Amino acid sequence: MELTHDILNYLGIFLICSTIIPFIRHNFWIFRVFEYPRIQKLVLNLILIISLVIFLDSNKPIDIVVLAALSVNLIYLFYLIFPFTIFGKKQIVSSKLANNTNNLKLLIANVYQENRQSATYYGLIEKCKPDVILMVETNKWWQTQMDVLEKEYPYQIKVPLENTYGMLLYSKLELNGEVKFLVEEDIPSIETDVKLSSGQTVKLFCLHPQPPVPQENPRSTERDKEILLVAEKAKKCDLPVVVMGDLNDVAWSYTTELFGKISGLLDPRRGRGFFNSFNAKYFFLRFPLDHIFCSPDFSLSSIKRLKSCGSDHFPMWVNLQFNPEAEELNHVPEATQEDKALAEEKINTPT
CATH class of the missing domain: 3.60.10.10 (Endonuclease/exonuclease/phosphatase)
Structure with a gap:
């Protein structure tokens, strides 16, 4: 059980860091590569939250801190990708014409x-x-x-x-x-x-x-x-x-x-x-x-x-x-x- 807690917490900390790193506007690849997998990070974030809730030890402050940070991280990641979901606002309106000369x-x-x-x-x-x-x-x-x-x-x-x-x-x-x-x-x-x-x-x-x-x-x-x-x-x-x-x-x-x-x-x-x-x-x-x-x-x-x-x-x-x-x-x-x-x-x- 102790090992499970440690793994979940370390994964959570790494995931949070991977969201923070792109805030550093540097051109080196390590700062840019973490912009790519935001959908994957959101899914992993959700899995970690569910896992931490299941294995939560309220006597360990680190569990509470990581869980709270992951919750904020989840909201932020969803905010970033929401415009590209079917619920986001369209930038360009639809046309019903498919074969017009234009x-x-x-x-x-x-x-x-x-x-x-x-x-x-x-x-x-x-x-x-x-x-x-x-x-x-x-x-x-x-x-x-x-x-x-x-x-x-x-x-x-x-x-x-x-x-x-x-x-x-x-x-x-x-x-x-x-x-x-x-x-x-x-x-x-x-x-x-x-x-x-x-x-x-x-x-x-x-x-x-x-x-x-x-x-x-x-x-x-x-x-x-x-x-x-x-x-x-x-x-x-x-x-x-x-x-x-x-x-x-x-x-x-x-x-x-x-x-x-x-x-x-x-x-x-x-x-x-x-x-x-x-x-x-x-x-x-x-x-x-x-x-x-x-x-x-x-x-x-x-x-x-x-x-x-x-x-x-x-x-x-x-x-x-x-x-x-x-x-x-x-x-x-x-x-x-x-x-x-x-x-x-x-x-x-x-x-």
Whole structure:
């Protein structure tokens, strides 16, 4: 019994520390990684509270203190993820039209470079028929396999790389853009105009920055900088804007929230669900890493997480409709002066 108490208390203290650590606004990976598993921490927190109640020894002050701290922690974690539940407020209103000439059907897929199930992706594309397809972690092998799409998707921007940061963009709609290297010379992004069937032009940004993990990059500096540079570009753009890609950041992180405030772009996940896109192989370690954001002049026809195609990421599908009237109904995030100063600080941080 004594050992059980000790284990529960130590786990509780560790869990509370894992919630406190992200308050330290440092770019080193250990301070950022604990932002990811907030759903998992909430579930573990609830299990620990129930266990401590069952094994509670009221004569031990440590039991009471840990139980009280875990209760506060549970409320805080729920507060953080609540906006992404079906009970949260939607940032972007729904549209009943799925095939209007102002609709833009988007598919983002991190294929996992070593994955060889290209035929599965092709079958998925044939089934859901997106207007624009972004595939990341694509090298020359993937380009060769997916170029079968060229007949149906005559507009392409391709930057295949062997470093797991290659990108392939296929479109049925006319593109006019280029590859950019915003922060690192071997990490590309794509910036392009997309001409909808109605004739309306939309600005599209495609991203896949490095994650802050020891085996990739021990700091989030470069990732945050690229994300926020695009946020500033989006804010200054006179066209409707869409940003899509594997941002290697969760929907509820302070960097992603800062991105939303600086850019003024909307997250279709809010008020609709988590749509955890990574890790496809482990159901208990899933986070929303693959994103599609849009400007307030869009409404949402649908958002889906599609079936796994052999990658460690699920593909994500979003059907947007350009609709200027929606701007009056959408909930647009706003940046404070403090937010703007923080964004500038991150953008100007040396890399």
